[in-house]
Amino acid sequence: MSNVKSSEKRVLTLETPSRLGKEVLLAGWIKTRRDHGKLIFLDLRDRSGIVQLVINPKISQVAYKKAEELKPEYVIKVQGSVKQRPTATINKELDTGSVEIEVENIEIISKAEALPFDIGADVLNLELPTLLDNRSLSLRHPKVSAIFKIQQTLAQSFRKTLKEEGFTEIFVPTLVPTATEGGAEVFPVEYYDHKAYLAQSPQMYKQIMTSIFERVFTIAHAYRAEPSVTTRHLSEYVSLDAEFGFINSWEEIMEWAEKVVLSMIEDVREKNQKELKLFGVTLPEFKKSIPRMKMRDALGIIFKRTKRDHRNEPDLDPADEKEICKWANEECGSPFVFITHYPTKKRPFYTMPDPKDPGYTLSFDLLGVSEEWVTGGQRINDYKMLLGNIKKWGNKPENFQIYLQSFKYGMPPEGGFAMGLERITKDILGLSNIREASLFPRDMERIDERFSAID
Amino acid sequence: MSNVKSSEKRVLTLETPSRLGKEVLLAGWIKTRRDHGKLIFLDLRDRSGIVQLVINPKISQVAYKKAEELKPEYVIKVQGSVKQRPTATINKELDTGSVEIEVENIEIISKAEALPFDIGADVLNLELPTLLDNRSLSLRHPKVSAIFKIQQTLAQSFRKTLKEEGFTEIFVPTLVPTATEGGAEVFPVEYYDHKAYLAQSPQMYKQIMTSIFERVFTIAHAYRAEPSVTTRHLSEYVSLDAEFGFINSWEEIMEWAEKVVLSMIEDVREKNQKELKLFGVTLPEFKKSIPRMKMRDALGIIFKRTKRDHRNEPDLDPADEKEICKWANEECGSPFVFITHYPTKKRPFYTMPDPKDPGYTLSFDLLGVSEEWVTGGQRINDYKMLLGNIKKWGNKPENFQIYLQSFKYGMPPEGGFAMGLERITKDILGLSNIREASLFPRDMERIDERFSAID
Numbered sequence: 001m002s003n004v005k006s007s008e009k010r011v012l013t014l015e016t017p018s019r020l021g022k023e024v025l026l027a028g029w030i031k032t033r034r035d036h037g038k039l040i041f042l043d044l045r046d047r048s049g050i051v052q053l054v055i056n057p058k059i060s061q062v063a064y065k066k067a068e069e070l071k072p073e074y075v076i077k078v079q080g081s082v083k084q085r086p087t088a089t090i091n092k093e094l095d096t097g098s099v100e101i102e103v104e105n106i107e108i109i110s111k112a113e114a115l116p117f118d119i120g121a122d123v124l125n126l127e128l129p130t131l132l133d134n135r136s137l138s139l140r141h142p143k144v145s146a147i148f149k150i151q152q153t154l155a156q157s158f159r160k161t162l163k164e165e166g167f168t169e170i171f172v173p174t175l176v177p178t179a180t181e182g183g184a185e186v187f188p189v190e191y192y193d194h195k196a197y198l199a200q201s202p203q204m205y206k207q208i209m210t211s212i213f214e215r216v217f218t219i220a221h222a223y224r225a226e227p228s229v230t231t232r233h234l235s236e237y238v239s240l241d242a243e244f245g246f247i248n249s250w251e252e253i254m255e256w257a258e259k260v261v262l263s264m265i266e267d268v269r270e271k272n273q274k275e276l277k278l279f280g281v282t283l284p285e286f287k288k289s290i291p292r293m294k295m296r297d298a299l300g301i302i303f304k305r306t307k308r309d310h311r312n313e314p315d316l317d318p319a320d321e322k323e324i325c326k327w328a329n330e331e332c333g334s335p336f337v338f339i340t341h342y343p344t345k346k347r348p349f350y351t352m353p354d355p356k357d358p359g360y361t362l363s364f365d366l367l368g369v370s371e372e373w374v375t376g377g378q379r380i381n382d383y384k385m386l387l388g389n390i391k392k393w394g395n396k397p398e399n400f401q402i403y404l405q406s407f408k409y410g411m412p413p414e415g416g417f418a419m420g421l422e423r424i425t426k427d428i429l430g431l432s433n434i435r436e437a438s439l440f441p442r443d444m445e446r447i448d449e450r451f452s453a454i455d
Numbered sequence: 456m457s458n459v460k461s462s463e464k465r466v467l468t469l470e471t472p473s474r475l476g477k478e479v480l481l482a483g484w485i486k487t488r489r490d491h492g493k494l495i496f497l498d499l500r501d502r503s504g505i506v507q508l509v510i511n512p513k514i515s516q517v518a519y520k521k522a523e524e525l526k527p528e529y530v531i532k533v534q535g536s537v538k539q540r541p542t543a544t545i546n547k548e549l550d551t552g553s554v555e556i557e558v559e560n561i562e563i564i565s566k567a568e569a570l571p572f573d574i575g576a577d578v579l580n581l582e583l584p585t586l587l588d589n590r591s592l593s594l595r596h597p598k599v600s601a602i603f604k605i606q607q608t609l610a611q612s613f614r615k616t617l618k619e620e621g622f623t624e625i626f627v628p629t630l631v632p633t634a635t636e637g638g639a640e641v642f643p644v645e646y647y648d649h650k651a652y653l654a655q656s657p658q659m660y661k662q663i664m665t666s667i668f669e670r671v672f673t674i675a676h677a678y679r680a681e682p683s684v685t686t687r688h689l690s691e692y693v694s695l696d697a698e699f700g701f702i703n704s705w706e707e708i709m710e711w712a713e714k715v716v717l718s719m720i721e722d723v724r725e726k727n728q729k730e731l732k733l734f735g736v737t738l739p740e741f742k743k744s745i746p747r748m749k750m751r752d753a754l755g756i757i758f759k760r761t762k763r764d765h766r767n768e769p770d771l772d773p774a775d776e777k778e779i780c781k782w783a784n785e786e787c788g789s790p791f792v793f794i795t796h797y798p799t800k801k802r803p804f805y806t807m808p809d810p811k812d813p814g815y816t817l818s819f820d821l822l823g824v825s826e827e828w829v830t831g832g833q834r835i836n837d838y839k840m841l842l843g844n845i846k847k848w849g850n851k852p853e854n855f856q857i858y859l860q861s862f863k864y865g866m867p868p869e870g871g872f873a874m875g876l877e878r879i880t881k882d883i884l885g886l887s888n889i890r891e892a893s894l895f896p897r898d899m900e901r902i903d904e905r906f907s908a909i910d
Contacts, residue, residue, distance in 0.1 A: 112865035136860035405591035410567035
């Protein structure tokens, strides 16, 4: 049936400008189709980008006949020659915009049913629920898939920086015997005849592993049974976690967090210009080191600037976070700011209290463009103190035996940090909802399908 | 209290031979202590290895006094000078065996309680349950931690090879609306007011993502509610998954699997000589490409060699796998063998049947040193055929809507493969139980603690 010679090697659309005048074999999805008089124009999408195909019945009657059948998202193979576009029709927005493919043969690889919306448009003007109901389709849109190219860079950069610094990558379980961070926001699992839970973080295991490899990192799934729907929370998210022993001071942890985050941003700047352009965003510039400030002082500044009096609050709310980021930008020329010394009661039981002021902890949040990017701090490494805190926080030590072993048998001063991959992806791109930064977001209303649509 | 100057920069034990004659500041755990007359010898362990400390009261009375308190697994900082060892006492087995540290100051960072067993011994002669009951301690043993250094290399090599070939790394959920692969071996999760499950594999999501990025990989947790305790299964494991579209033939998938696995083994050979030595294992050598053989033919060969007649069985059992690996080694000079064309009924619903013989599939297992390393194959990319199979396998299409969308709207021929990280770690090192290759193994008897010890 087909006239396309399968023995020829497929060329990616991005490679076509370098093959000017040559015959090429391309394969991909039809992004758009436009009929102009006796010519059919197709935009072909593959993993490298998009190129324009021209089907002219004067070049190939057979190809033209076939092209008449074609609809958006059909998967095709085409053979044709790479031609320079007339100057007036050059598309500077497109990597392949100086050429087009004069098609000689077309083979249909896979047909598509009628689409629920136009995926070929430059922007998908659809509500998020519609995008998510049709996730496998909407992800095909270049402006949607670009989000996950950037996400890949962020994760790989995190690993690269830590690997270069002698950190060991570890793989730790997500099925746990008890709620990691305490609290009720945990998913129970029917585990054979027992009850288990989904880990709220890889925290305890990464701490244990500092007593083996000193410096460790992991990219782990974390689960939070958030009882509400917000634009900042997911029920399952990807956590980038680092932990290290033999710290000289707790401030060292902030230095590491700063180093890792700056490298992540620089790697996105280097590798994802094309994707960033789709969003029209400018990445933060770091000309100075990131300022550090106690939480109480931050609340004081916010009060001065906005008259919003949260000075007795134990934490910053989202509006406070935005305000203090704004302050850092305006007053310190820094798009980021470290907020330190959160109250002991607002932090998990393993957080090291400040010896000078034990109502507060040696902990920090790194606030980014407009919200929290990183959370971290020094941990309690004294066995008896940790045991005491587990009890004080209302937990049972017998549920923490494997964890406590590490401290019972000698643990150096240690600390670490964690960040949510989807959250920083969202913040870098200025997305309005964290769900856009998760391939298949989970929340209380949805696992792939909306529950309301199933029940 | 302490005389150790914290302003000096810590040196790793491995760096000491290059600092001969110099003052150094070291930190780590006491692996062993030996008292010889008026001298105390300590082996100090840090993330880079081990070095011998000598505490001589003639050098420092203060240090000697402090050293008398020291016990195994105490965390200490020491200051001392690097001395050449007398020729007779050089330890060639140790990277730092040509030197020892003449200690001037000691600071105790963290004390350890009495150990349940001697962690300083060259080999831990303990039963696996004891090792796992004391996991946070037993992991400190160099021969135990070495397993996870090799595991790190395997995972990082998998990523590196695929990244170089234009694969995109993806992060997909583990909370799923239905049993991925069918069957009963799935863990239910109480998900708000609904029921969810833990993914048996990232299979469906990686397939969906081939319609976005064509070539994708993910390192994902997978969960199997195995109703029995074997030496080869874990309830939670790490799955290395790759998937790619626009395959030219299904054999191409085996070529990719071979390329990836060979790179992993070569990377371990290059980076983990020290760890391999502890196990005395020789890595497989690949002089020829890996032979390929249909399952039915393999069972015929096994029958000929052993008189064990499994020729009508739908699968190879563990003894068959060992035997056919032996055959491949003896007859083809290959430590690995691809077994292809498993029966359609033994493979998941999405497996592409062989058009020439639809009772069998275009699927393969790559059998390694002694068991299955990789499983893979071509997938059904035709929407109607896939829909038909979902029903034929007794599943409800409405549970697979997001998945089916990809096929409804155009999917190229595609396939992929997966391997269990713990299983290949086990097989490379010849470990007798897969639990040894998981930092914190989960099975029906244990999540950290043995259930029998808690109930």
